[in-house]
């Protein structure tokens with residue numbers, strides 16, 4: 001699904017690489033958290049997957065495609081297989097919820113009939129079936145993020161990238177978004193999420209890849225957020241989760257990575273998302289007013305000319321609370 005081989009990314013006029021000879025493989029169906037301090041390289045990793053940036057050294061394969069040999073003219077087609085969600089939602093402010101989602105399909109040439117079926121289906125899935133005619137500013141922050149997620153998944157991408165998707169949301173609303181991402185993953189979409197939300201990572205107990213100054217310092221299945229200090233030899237499974245976390249909080253030990261290689265351990269990819277079948281469970285109704293959230297005005301009038309999913313904006317998003325949350 002995603003493979004990085006000895007990937008180094010160093011931006012111009014910087015003293016050290018943002019990513020330093022990174023080797024990483026992410027398999028189909030995984031849910032992977034990218035964690036690490038501000039500036040550790042998480043967004044750079046996502047931008048490389050999107051082919052927004054190119055590495056200085058190493059090879060990147062995404063969905064079987066060698067990104068180095070991918071001609072620029074084919075990049076938009078490649079990206080149709082990827083969904084992207086950002087911290088600041090990036091909705092088109094002058095379009096309704098339904099139009100925001102439909103626009104993604106229009107620009108890739110989907111038929112009117114397809115769009116008329118797909119948009120209500122996906123809005124239902126994210127719990128916004130009854131708000132399709134609202135404008136983004138008439139929604140809470142959590143609802144706006146649900147629209148952004150609907151837009152990201154409406155074309156049934158194999159891979160969903162999320163860069164701090166809960167960074168502007170309160171804890172209860174963040175939980176609702178996580179439930180939604182978990183459901184999308186259960187429906188077969190691989191999810192890679194960069195985050196500083198320690199509580200969510202701890203609670204989900206999914207694969208955690210930790211970056212520090214461009215190096216992968218931890219790759220742990222069923223991991224928590226806490227950064228590691230000194231490796232020890234005990235197997236990760238030897239301690240119950242709560243005990244492991246206690247130990248980490250004392251700073252006394254570090255839990256070694258559990259190898260993440262066995263494809264057979266991964267959830268299979270059910271057909272439901274691909275067939276448009278509705279999931280059994282409804283999303284949690286925990287949305288709060290948008291007061292804490294940044295307005296969805298990161299996208300400006302006239303944005304209709306741009307990639308509706310925000311690819312032509314830098315993936316880096318507003319960072320007023322980054323670092324504080326770690």
Ligand SMILES: Nc1ncnc2c1ncn2[C@@H]1O[C@H](COP(=O)(O)OP(=O)(O)OP(=O)(O)O)[C@@H](O)[C@H]1O
Nearest residue numbers: 011012014018037038039040041042043044045322
């Ligand atoms: N366009 C750029 N030009 C120069 N340096 C950059 C650029 N983008 C990122 N960097 C640098 O690369 C390093 C990694 O940045 P990156 O945004 O990938 O980190 P991050 O882990 O996503 O941080 P955050 O959690 O704050 O979003 C940092 O030192 C950053 O200053």
